Amino acid sequence: MVSSLYQLFLVVGVCAPVYCVPPSRVPSKGPPCPSPTRNTPTSQVFSRNTNFAFRLYRRLVLKTPDQNVFFSPLSISASLAMLSLGARSGTKTQILQGLGFNLTHMPESAIHQAFQHLLHSLRVPSKDLDLRVGSVLFIKKELRLQTDFLDNVKRLYESKVFSTDFSSTSTARKRINSYVEKETKGKVVDLIQDLEPLTVMVLVNHIFFKAKWEKPFNPDYTRKSSPFLVGQRTTVKVPMMHQVEQFAFGVDPELNCSVLQMDYTGNTMAFFVLPGQGKMRQLEQALSAGTLSRWSLLLRKRWIEVFIPKFSISASYDLETILPKMGIWDAFNENADFSGITKTGFLQLSKAAHKAVLDVSEEGTEAAAATATKLIVRSKDGPSHMVIRFNRSFLLLLINKATKAILFLGKVENPTKS
Structure with a gap:
């Protein structure tokens, strides 16, 4: 044959x-x-x-x-x-x-x-x-x-x-x-x-x-050169997007990580997961369908100042x-x-x-002024807020809300490596 x-x-x-x-x-x-x-x-x-x-x-x-x-x-x-x-x-x-x-x-x-x-x-x-x-x-x-x-x-x-x-x-x-x-x-x-x-x-x-992000960033507030820790000692410079908004956010004490949910228009959401320093391996080993379910229960809407690299x-x-x-x-x-x-x-x-x-980047500047005003008011005169900086290795999940299906899954170890 x-x-x-x-x-x-x-x-x-x-x-x-x-x-x-x-x-x-x-x-x-x-x-x-x-x-x-x-x-x-x-x-x-x-x-x-x-x-x-x-x-x-x-x-x-x-x-x-x-x-x-x-x-x-x-x-x-x-x-x-x-x-x-x-x-x-x-x-x-x-x-x-x-x-x-x-x-x-x-x-x-x-x-x-x-x-x-x-x-x-x-x-x-x-x-x-x-x-x-x-x-x-x-x-x-x-x-x-x-x-x-x-x-x-x-x-x-x-x-x-x-x-x-x-x-x-x-x-x-x-x-x-x-x-x-x-x-x-x-x-x-x-x-x-x-x-x-x-x-x-x-x-x-x-x-x-x-x-599109449901709550988009304003490119005027992107910091052109911010430090991002690669490994334990190496630092690279990346553009860092920035905004203050209400997002679903939670801290998982079991896995020592922070979870930020950012919604896209069109029934899709992104989970940005930041482990504690040196805790990435522990987080990776524990990932399961049950972990996602637990995160969904602990997330609460709150004012968050977010720093996410453009990459x-x-x-x-x-x-x-x-x-x-x-x-x-x-x-x-x-x-x-x-x-x-x-x-x-x-x-x-x-x-x-x-x-x-x-x-992951900004595109279009049509409503930059409105977004800029919103950011200034909330960061200076709004309620107190938490700050989360994705300035070291983090996980990223893109999930369809209706089916809970993970469309994409990844780890950003070095955002300057395309």
């Missing part, structure tokens, strides 16, 4: 600019679907997705210690779940267990239906948020796919399928990279550096995020070296069983690439 290699690429592009133009519309209430209630299959899937995100985060930190970490757990988990539709026997079990699912407690159909619900809710158009999530299969023209697999990826994951000529790997690579660049609005470029001659399929998952970071990962350490190993070796995709050849994953890009 001729061996064929199946390549899976997980792709993400994100842009989260901080506009100083206040929104002129009432923030969108987001998808019409209600938040999942406890103990339903959907809520269990969301909880396991959160735990998968943190388990993968810890693996990425081990691989690149003391470096920025940034990725889309939603993009990766959705792609793996979609891939499991074509997996069989131990390969399927490993993929789903690697994502945190136990098929003896939850039927496979419930898992895919929950992903379908999640992805559909994220695709609901919003005037205040540009969030684009999608999957596409680039398939060798001569490859005959199982009808059930094609039907399911289109129905459950709304994936597109493109017949592709892989006889010229350079042409195929350019086509795929061009598609990714377009879907991520130029944020992710040249993702695929090369394709192996035996490639018959490339799975791409992309996510693009762009939103751009990106990160690329070869997941084929990481996923096997999370229990997904057969998919990448000769034991792979993807007979649910095609029975005409032996398929195995040869590569799983993921790239994420994040921009």
Whole structure:
């Protein structure tokens, strides 16, 4: 039997600019679907997705210690779940267990239906948020796919399928990279550096995020050169955004960290998490779905003076070296069983690439005067307030409010390293 290699690429592009133009519309209430209630299959899937995100985060930190970490757990988990539709026997079990699912407690159909619900809710158009999530299969023209697999990826994951000529790997690579660049609005470029001659399929998952802060910063108050501690002794200079506002804020005494919630327009929020000095490792080890739930309960609205660096970071990962350490190993070796995709050849994953890009900056100055006045009044004559400075390593989570799904997760270790 001729061996064929199946390549899976997980792709993400994100842009989260901080506009100083206040929104002129009432923030969108987001998808019409209600938040999942406890103990339903959907809520269990969301909880396991959160735990998968943190388990993968810890693996990425081990691989690149003391470096920025940034990725889309939603993009990766959705792609793996979609891939499991074509997996069989131990390969399927490993993929789903690697994502945190136990098929003896939850039927496979419930898992895919929950992903379908999640992805559909994220695709609901919003005037205040540009969030684009999608999957596409680039398939060798001569490859005959199982009808059930094609039907399911289109129905459950709304994936597109493109017949592709892989006889010229350079042409195929350019086509795929061009598609990714377009879907991520130029944020992710040249993702695929090369394709192996035996490639018959490339799975791409992309996510693009762009939103305004609900309470934007004024660039006039950005300090052009502020100290940011990298490691224990090194200091770099970064632009530091600044404002005084009412935000949801809390201190977790168990993990010795401060948690700031800043809302975007369009049903999305960001958690900025600042551990106590020298407590990052303790925080990372404790991250779980339960941790997020506890934070949600302890956050209270209060006056906060906030200092957050203006930065751009990106990160690329070869997941084929990481996923096997999370229990997904057969998919990448000769034991792979993807007979649910095609029975005409032996398929195995040869590569799983993921790239994420994040921009946090001010754009637009139309309402700078109003914002400036608001800042001056509140900082001088307003009620007393707390001060929090994100001037050393911190965590960043971008979360969809309706589903509680973590869209992006990262650690800013050095904001000057893009």
